[in-house]
Amino acid sequence: MSSQPSQTALSFGDDESIPIDSVKDDRDRSSSGLLLRWSRLRKTVLVQKSYDSRISFGAPIIAPGAANGAQRGNTKKVILSDVSGFARPGEVFAMMGPSGSGKTSLLNCLSGRSPYESGVLSINGKPLDQQNMKRLMAKIAYVKQTDIFFEHLTVYDQLFYTASLRLPQTWSKEKKLAEVDRTIELLRLSKVADSEIRMLSGGEKKRVNIGTELLTDPEIVLLDEPTSGLDSTTSVELVKMLQQLAQKSQKTVIMSIHQPSSALFQSFDRVLYLAGGSAVYFGKPKDSLVYLKEHGMSCPDGYNAADHWMDLLDGLSSYTYARSTSMTTRQRLIRDWDNEVIAKELDTSVNEEGDKSTTSKNKEYSKYNTSWGFQYKILVNRSLKNSRSAIFTPINIIKSVLIGFVAGVLYFQMDYTESSIQDRASYFFFTMTYWVMDSMFQSFMTFPTERDVVLKERASGSYRLSAYFLAKTTSELPARVILPCVYMVISFWMASISNSFSIFFATVGITLLSVMTGEAIGLLVGSTVYDMEKGQTVLTVVALFLALLGGFFVQNVPSWLDWAQYLSPFAYAFFAILPIVFNEPIPCDGSDIIPQCGGSDTGSIAPEGVLEMLTVKNSVAFNAGMLFFFALFPRFIAYFALRAKKEGDR
Ligand SMILES: Nc1ncnc2c1ncn2[C@@H]1O[C@H](COP(=O)(O)OP(=O)(O)OP(=O)(O)O)[C@@H](O)[C@H]1O
Ligand SMILES: [Mg+2]
Incomplete structure (x- = not known):
């Protein structure tokens, strides 16, 4: 080994030992600092070898049993090879x-x-x-x-x-x-x-x-x-x-x-x-x-x-x-x-x-400088500022107003008779599909970008993930609620869906609940699929599949796919809303849409007949309950998926 003058000249000086416990939380500008040393640090990663290992990028590759470098499989790549040093x-x-x-x-x-x-x-x-x-x-x-x-x-x-x-x-x-x-x-x-x-x-x-x-x-x-x-x-x-x-x-x-x-x-x-x-x-x-x-x-x-x-x-x-x-x-x-x-x-x-x-005692130690409640409060505040500019933009408000008018004009002043059953049902199906998809993609889009900030901040011990998660949901709630409400206020009355305020509020309630399920599914995909493009593809396929199962487009779902309908929040939303809207006997008008009317323009049929025709399943309470479940459950999985992710991961 050749002589190394600079190596032998190394000295660590007369550093005083300061146990970690003595690092104060409060400022101590006279602190004599921390001497960081690392010796023989070694890090390897497993890489999937899909090409000849001779084309490695400089770092030595250890391929057990792969002497010719042409075999496929996992190899260990050394990215730090016993590195030592110190910083004072x-x-x-x-x-x-x-x-x-x-x-x-x-x-x-x-x-x-x-x-x-x-x-x-x-x-x-x-x-x-x-x-x-x-x-x-x-x-x-x-x-x-x-x-x-x-x-x-x-x-x-x-x-x-x-x-x-x-x-x-x-x-x-x-x-x-x-x-x-x-x-x-x-x-x-x-x-x-x-x-x-x-x-x-x-x-x-x-x-x-x-x-x-x-x-x-x-x-x-x-x-x-x-x-x-x-x-x-x-x-x-x-x-x-x-x-x-x-x-x-x-x-x-x-x-x-x-x-x-x-x-x-x-x-x-x-x-x-x-x-x-x-x-x-x-x-x-x-x-x-x-x-x-x-x-x-x-x-x-x-x-x-x-x-x-x-x-x-x-x-x-x-x-x-x-x-x-x-x-x-x-x-x-x-x-x-x-x-x-x-x-x-x-x-x-x-x-x-x-x-x-080693004699210094290990004190009980919390990584955080602030309490959960305090973190939640600050994060709600920050997120409100952030989401107000990201979701609550004038363009989004204008969008809601315009779509409300478009729906209102197209379904303008529907009669409550036999011939408008399909239109009335399709108004709700459009409403559900649009707002659920909108919240799905909005929450999916915001999450991958926030995730990096959150991982970074969490790595430095800024806050608990649960505080962030809850703060995020709370702070986005107003925007998620107000935009669909703007749409509903305009389109519901223009289309004359009903003259009853209680029906209006009930349908708005179900719409909002389904928006929450859309948000939850978006969060879930956003937190589990790291790649934005892949995530978008997954979400599009999932959303369209669930929408098709929603009971409006495909009414005779193949029997082997019956179970899948139970996964569709669109179906729950649709089936929860229709019994609320069709709550009174529907007058026949001679259009021969409902077989029971027999082409007559007198008499009426009970709402149950219409709901059966529209393949509505289960009670309003059950469907709403399922929506509630789908608004919560994916969030739990999203939370744990995020928890499992560490900042150092690539
Ligand atoms: N998780 C991983 N899986 C596979 N390879 C990895 C992983 N992490 C790091 N590497 C590889 O380890 C090597 C060192 O990467 P690193 O990012 O530390 O380099 P760097 O010196 O910071 O380069 P640059 O100057 O370009 O930023 C690279 O060849 C990189 O591809
Ligand atoms: Mg680098």
């Missing part, structure tokens, strides 16, 4: 490497959001077990590469809601607002504070993302490529801001970064280079150049050191060394880096400090 408070640690080298994967593991196969993660010398990791997640801010928000909220609202949910509930509103103001100032967001997030530029969105995470004054800040998509000046400013934050408040800042400028590269306190999941260098940036020089790969004068590293790791380097052997510079760098030196040094210090801190 007050310092900025940069992780670099080509695309696919494992930067995001390592950050996911360090943030506690993704499991790893083996290795030790420790904080201030205390190894982190699952329990400790859970507790720590709220202290670790993780700014992901993609900026996920509720885009209709303003910057100020975004920060205010985050402050409300994540800062201790005991804090006064003023104190929370002061933190919001401090963050806005820190990230220079005052000019856009009142703009909706969707209007912001990429750099501004990134700063809102960072601000959202910094609001809770985390001890460790992880950032996945915070400078991607930013121009070089903005990137430098951002990194400088993070450096100041680290130094002033003793934060531990860890970021992955692509191609920093020379000056930026030199300004990092420590860097870790990864290639194909393996570490190829860990230490001070300056020492990395010494290291390369000793290995005959020195950086040419005036050349950007970070670019030079990337050239070497991409295998694009024009080094004599690379040309004279069959090995690329990247392969050699992977081979030469001795991870064990660091790992052993880390092991010793972790064991020593771990021993010291």
